[in-house]
Amino acid sequence: MVRVGVIGAGISGLVCAFLLRQKGVEVVVFEKDETAGGNIQTLKLEGYTIELGPNSLLKSLRLVELVNLLGLRSQILPAEHTARKRYILSGGKLEAVGLKSFVNGYFSPKALFQIFREPFVRSKSPENESVAEFFERRFGDEFVDKLVDPFISGIYAGNPHSLSIRAAFPSIYEMEQNFGSLIVGAFRQSRNKSNLKILKDFPRTFSFQGGLKTLIEALVSRLDDSMRFSSPVFAIERTKSGKFSVNGEEFDSVIISTPAFVAADLIESLDEDLARRLRSVEYPPVAVVVFGLKTEKIKKKLDGFGFLIPSKENRSILGTLFVSTVFPERAPKGYELLTTFVGGVRRGYELCGVSDENLKQLVERELAEILEINGEPDLCYIKRWEKAIPQYQIGYEKITESIARFEREHRGIFFCSNFYRGISVSSCVESAFETVESLLG
Numbered sequence: 001m002v003r004v005g006v007i008g009a010g011i012s013g014l015v016c017a018f019l020l021r022q023k024g025v026e027v028v029v030f031e032k033d034e035t036a037g038g039n040i041q042t043l044k045l046e047g048y049t050i051e052l053g054p055n056s057l058l059k060s061l062r063l064v065e066l067v068n069l070l071g072l073r074s075q076i077l078p079a080e081h082t083a084r085k086r087y088i089l090s091g092g093k094l095e096a097v098g099l100k101s102f103v104n105g106y107f108s109p110k111a112l113f114q115i116f117r118e119p120f121v122r123s124k125s126p127e128n129e130s131v132a133e134f135f136e137r138r139f140g141d142e143f144v145d146k147l148v149d150p151f152i153s154g155i156y157a158g159n160p161h162s163l164s165i166r167a168a169f170p171s172i173y174e175m176e177q178n179f180g181s182l183i184v185g186a187f188r189q190s191r192n193k194s195n196l197k198i199l200k201d202f203p204r205t206f207s208f209q210g211g212l213k214t215l216i217e218a219l220v221s222r223l224d225d226s227m228r229f230s231s232p233v234f235a236i237e238r239t240k241s242g243k244f245s246v247n248g249e250e251f252d253s254v255i256i257s258t259p260a261f262v263a264a265d266l267i268e269s270l271d272e273d274l275a276r277r278l279r280s281v282e283y284p285p286v287a288v289v290v291f292g293l294k295t296e297k298i299k300k301k302l303d304g305f306g307f308l309i310p311s312k313e314n315r316s317i318l319g320t321l322f323v324s325t326v327f328p329e330r331a332p333k334g335y336e337l338l339t340t341f342v343g344g345v346r347r348g349y350e351l352c353g354v355s356d357e358n359l360k361q362l363v364e365r366e367l368a369e370i371l372e373i374n375g376e377p378d379l380c381y382i383k384r385w386e387k388a389i390p391q392y393q394i395g396y397e398k399i400t401e402s403i404a405r406f407e408r409e410h411r412g413i414f415f416c417s418n419f420y421r422g423i424s425v426s427s428c429v430e431s432a433f434e435t436v437e438s439l440l441g
């Protein structure tokens with residue numbers, strides 16, 4: 001019988017372990033912390049349900065399949081309809097972005113001309129193109145400054161000028177390769193996808209009753225005696241019989257589901273070059289500043305998902321989620337829950353020297369102005385991610401290609417983590433399905 005060791009109990013490692021158990025494979029999961037979830041952490045405090053990492057998920061085929069396998073369908077919490085509205089700060093004012101942005105003066109006439117001529121732009125992405133260069137080539141620079149830049153902050157806490165289009169957004173890159181236009185490609189793909197039965201009747205954006213920890217707890221409960229908490233792994237060793245030894249236990253295969261800088265230590269004795277590449281992956285710091293406030297203290301209507309801020313606005317925060325608008329059960333009645341992100345590639349390294357009190361005041365000042373808030377928050381909770389999200393920078397393919405080569409050369413060791421096949425929770429779940437399929441080959 002095959003025995004597999006999984007290192008790291010974030011969503012990537014847990015889903016791998018769960019799928020393997022389902023196939024009757026014996027699994028052991030090593031986690032350095034006392035709890036599972038990694039970036040997914042839900043906290044219950046004074047009647048609020050607070051997410052310290054991801055707040056919501058986007059549906060994808062494999063994620064829906066996982067929810068069904070875990071029997072969690074009845075615990076799905078769909079985002080409220082109002083959450084479809086998203087704001088961007090422009091000239092200090094919140095502007096709703098969407099189709100209306102093309103007629104309400106958000107974009108200049110020159111930018112509109114560049115946007116609408118996109119289907120006729122014939123060029124294709126050269127090697128090593130950044131996200132900013134890609135969208136500038138297709139839609140013009142104003143589109144990048146006013147739309148792409150803030151969305152990159154919202155997804156990667158990153159910089160569109162240093163992220164690689166091919167590595168960070170492979171499906172958008174492929175769309176240009178296949179259809180020659182993103183507008184045409186998006187239209188064709190949406191027609192195909194909407195026909196998939198499994199995705200029908202499933203909310204596009206969702207969480208679970210009780211927060212995302214419900215998903216983690218469901219996975220852990222299926223893995224019970226497979227879990228080894230407070231068990232950091234420092235190396236993977238080869239045994240004489242050609243198997244692998246992890247913390248004194250022997251395995252036929254090992255799945256590495258830790259962050260890249262930890263994975264580097266794990267494989268260093270096997271491949272120094274890959275270890276060096278893995279250590280070079282940038283993970284900027286991000287602070288998550290959560291405020292709970294009486295609704296009456298906020299003058300602006302919180303009728304949307306939240307707002308993002310373009311770099312050109314020169315603000316100290318990246319954006320804020322209107323959590324209790326998206327999921328009203330997240331705050332007690334008469335109160336709102338706001339989650340603000342600070343740092344990232346833009347200003348993350350400045351955060352280290354800022355005290356929690358100063359961080360709170362900084363967010364208070366920004367929100368007082370943008371959302372017209374009067375008075376102090378009734379609750380404040382701060383979570384600092386010293387190494388938050390891996391940046392798929394220009395040339396990142398060299399890292400992913402080296403990982404793939406390593407997997408071929410060291411049969412039995414697999415990588416499944418957010419630095420390999422996408423950073424979103426949906427991508428981690430897709431990657432876990434793919435890893436288990438290759439492992440069971």
Ligand SMILES: Cc1cc2nc3c(=O)[nH]c(=O)nc-3n(C[C@H](O)[C@H](O)[C@H](O)COP(=O)(O)OP(=O)(O)OC[C@H]3O[C@@H](n4cnc5c(N)ncnc54)[C@H](O)[C@@H]3O)c2cc1C
Pocket residue numbers: 007008009010011012013030031032033036037038039040052053054055056057058231232233234257258259262286288385388389416417418419422423424425426428
């Ligand atoms: C602030 C923030 C907001 C986000 N928002 C969203 C969002 O809204 N939507 C979305 O889809 N995604 C979001 N993401 C991204 C997403 O949450 C992550 O990419 C994903 O959860 C990563 O999962 P993972 O299992 O690959 O890695 P991780 O969650 O990093 O898990 C790695 C695990 O390995 C363990 N580990 C580390 N070292 C060792 C060791 N030596 N031995 C054993 N175990 C070890 C860690 O303790 C951890 O449990 C967000 C991320 C952050 C930080």
